[in-house]
Amino acid sequence: MRAAGTTPEPESSTRSGLTSLGETACRYQADEIRPEDLPMIAAEALAAGLDTPTLCELAGLPRNADARDIRDAFEQALSESGIELPDPGLARRHALRRLAARLINGEIAAADLATDDWWETEAETIEERSFVSLIPQCGCCIEYTLGLDQRTWAAELRIAAHALTSSPPIGPGC
Incomplete structure (x- = not known):
C-alpha cells in the first residue's frame, strides 16, 4: 500500500498507460481520435511509464506532421506495446x-x-x-x-x- 501523496509504483503506472493506450486504439479505430492528437497521447503514455522506440518517435512528431506518418507510427507503437488494433x-x-x-x-x-x-x-x-x-x-x-x-x-x-x-x-x- 502506498502512502497518500506518493507516486504510484512504476509497474502500476505502466499498466495504466497500457490500458489508456488500448482504449485510445479502440477510439482511434472508431474514428473518435484525430491523427494530430496521437503525438500528445503518445507523450502521455510515455509519462505513464510505457517506453517503446516508436512511441518516443510518435511523441516527438508535430501535430501538423503528415497524417499517414502519424498513423503508421501509432500503429507501430501499438504493436511494440503488444496492443492489437480492434476490429x-x-x-x-x-x-x-x-x-x-x-x-x-x-x-x-x-x-x-x-x-x-x-x-x-x-x-x-x-x-x-x-x-x-x-x-x-x-x-x-x-x-x-x-x-x-x-x-x-x-x-x-x-x-x-x-x-x-x-x-x-x-x-x-x-
Whole structure:
C-alpha cells in the first residue's frame, strides 16, 4: 500500500498507460481520435511509464506532421506495446456504448445523435439494435422516419441508452 501523496509504483503506472493506450486504439479505430492528437497521447503514455522506440518517435512528431506518418507510427507503437488494433466494427460498437453513456450523462442532446452515421452501425445485440433503430439519418426526420414526436423519441432513446449501457460488455474491452 502506498502512502497518500506518493507516486504510484512504476509497474502500476505502466499498466495504466497500457490500458489508456488500448482504449485510445479502440477510439482511434472508431474514428473518435484525430491523427494530430496521437503525438500528445503518445507523450502521455510515455509519462505513464510505457517506453517503446516508436512511441518516443510518435511523441516527438508535430501535430501538423503528415497524417499517414502519424498513423503508421501509432500503429507501430501499438504493436511494440503488444496492443492489437480492434476490429473496426467492434470499435464502433464500443463507441456506440460510449455515445449512449454520454446521452445518459447529459453530455450530448438526443438531437446530436442524428448528426453522424450511427444509424449505419452494425449492431449485434438486442440492446444495440434498439438504440440504433431510434437514431434517424437527420434530426429533421424524426417524426417522418420513426413516427414519433420529439419528446416521445427522446424518452425512448434514453430508455434504450440505459438498456445498452446496462447490458453485458462486448468483446475485448475498449
